[in-house]
Amino acid sequence: MKATLGIIGGSGVYDLAELTRVRELDITSPWGMPSAPPKEGWLGETRVVFMPRHGAGHRLSPSDINYRANIDVLKRAGVTDLVSLSACGSYREDLPPGTFVLVDQFMDRTFRRETSFFGAGCVAHVAFSDPVSPNLVARLANAAVEAGARHVVGGTYVCMEGPQFSTRAESLAYKAMGASVVGMTNMPEAKLAREAEIAYASVAMVTDYDAWRPHEDGVGVAEILEVMRENGAVARRLIASLAAAFPAEHEPCPIGSDRALDFALVTAPEHRDPALLAKLDAVAGRVLG
Ligand SMILES: CSC[C@H]1O[C@H](OP(=O)(O)O)[C@H](O)[C@@H]1O
Numbered sequence: 421m422k423a424t425l426g427i428i429g430g431s432g433v434y435d436l437a438e439l440t441r442v443r444e445l446d447i448t449s450p451w452g453m454p455s456a457p458p459k460e461g462w463l464g465e466t467r468v469v470f471m472p473r474h475g476a477g478h479r480l481s482p483s484d485i486n487y488r489a490n491i492d493v494l495k496r497a498g499v500t501d502l503v504s505l506s507a508c509g510s511y512r513e514d515l516p517p518g519t520f521v522l523v524d525q526f527m528d529r530t531f532r533r534e535t536s537f538f539g540a541g542c543v544a545h546v547a548f549s550d551p552v553s554p555n556l557v558a559r560l561a562n563a564a565v566e567a568g569a570r571h572v573v574g575g576t577y578v579c580m581e582g583p584q585f586s587t588r589a590e591s592l593a594y595k596a597m598g599a600s601v602v603g604m605t606n607m608p609e610a611k612l613a614r615e616a617e618i619a620y621a622s623v624a625m626v627t628d629y630d631a632w633r634p635h636e637d638g639v640g641v642a643e644i645l646e647v648m649r650e651n652g653a654v655a656r657r658l659i660a661s662l663a664a665a666f667p668a669e670h671e672p673c674p675i676g677s678d679r680a681l682d683f684a685l686v687t688a689p690e691h692r693d694p695a696l697l698a699k700l701d702a703v704a705g706r707v708l709g
Pocket residue numbers: 429430431432473474482505506507508582603604605606641644
């Protein structure tokens with residue numbers, strides 16, 4: 421299978437100026453409107469499909485993003501490997517603003533989002549103990565070195581609903597729970613990518629220390645925007661390095677992200693809802709035939 425690298429740009433990353441031969445893809449989704457039409461382009465020999473998570477001009481708040489439509493459209497566009505770029509707050513002194521955390525775990529504290537493509541009429545339970553693709557993380561780590569990005573491999577991203585930032589009590593609680601960073605968008609995005617059999621990894625780019633530190637003002641968006649601009653420039657270099665060394669053929673994921681549906685469907689074929697099956701044509705087409 422040919423590899424296509426998907427990039428979801430978060431706060432501060434609304435396009436990838438380095439893409440060549442760019443064209444907007446006209447893809448509709450049975451799951452509704454994606455944040456923006458996906459853009460196809462090339463970085464060297466690597467086909468890239470880019471989507472700004474919050475839409476043009478940062479129109480959508482984290483709770484209003486149609487994560488299902490975004491992932492479905494990226495699947496239809498042929499994305500095999502997906503990298504999320506996200507701003508985040510830090511819970512560790514050793515992860516100061518400017519650090520890129522290649523997260524390997526998530527905690528989901530969201531409560532106002534559609535979290536699955538599956539449900540009544542076609543129930544599926546995908547494995548999610550290891551939510552990111554180790555291959556992609558290894559490639560991102562190499563790219564981070566080349567791009568001169570301060571980075572760490574591994575970390576736990578807690579996803580809060582937002583859009584307000586955490587209270588100090590919440591911030592201290594997430595830190596005590598073992599979270600490394602906090603953001604508002606990687607859930608359910610990572611879950612949906614797994615259901616769609618797309619290998620996923622997230623670059624969590626620290627912009628602030630959230631609200632847990634004593635004697636410090638809480639987090640404010642003005643400071644975040646400033647750091648975000650600097651992080652965004654480094655992120656673009658990182659993606660260019662990642663693409664430069666990206667394989668032409670999709671590498672099978674060692675933890676099976678790209679075959680997540682092999683044993684996941686539990687609804688008996690005769691009890692499946694044809695209307696839902698029709699909507700699953702892209703996401704689950706490989707196993708539904
Ligand atoms: C503008 S700061 C808060 C905002 O930034 C992060 O978004 P993204 O993950 O898309 O970079 C965070 O999750 C909030 O949505």
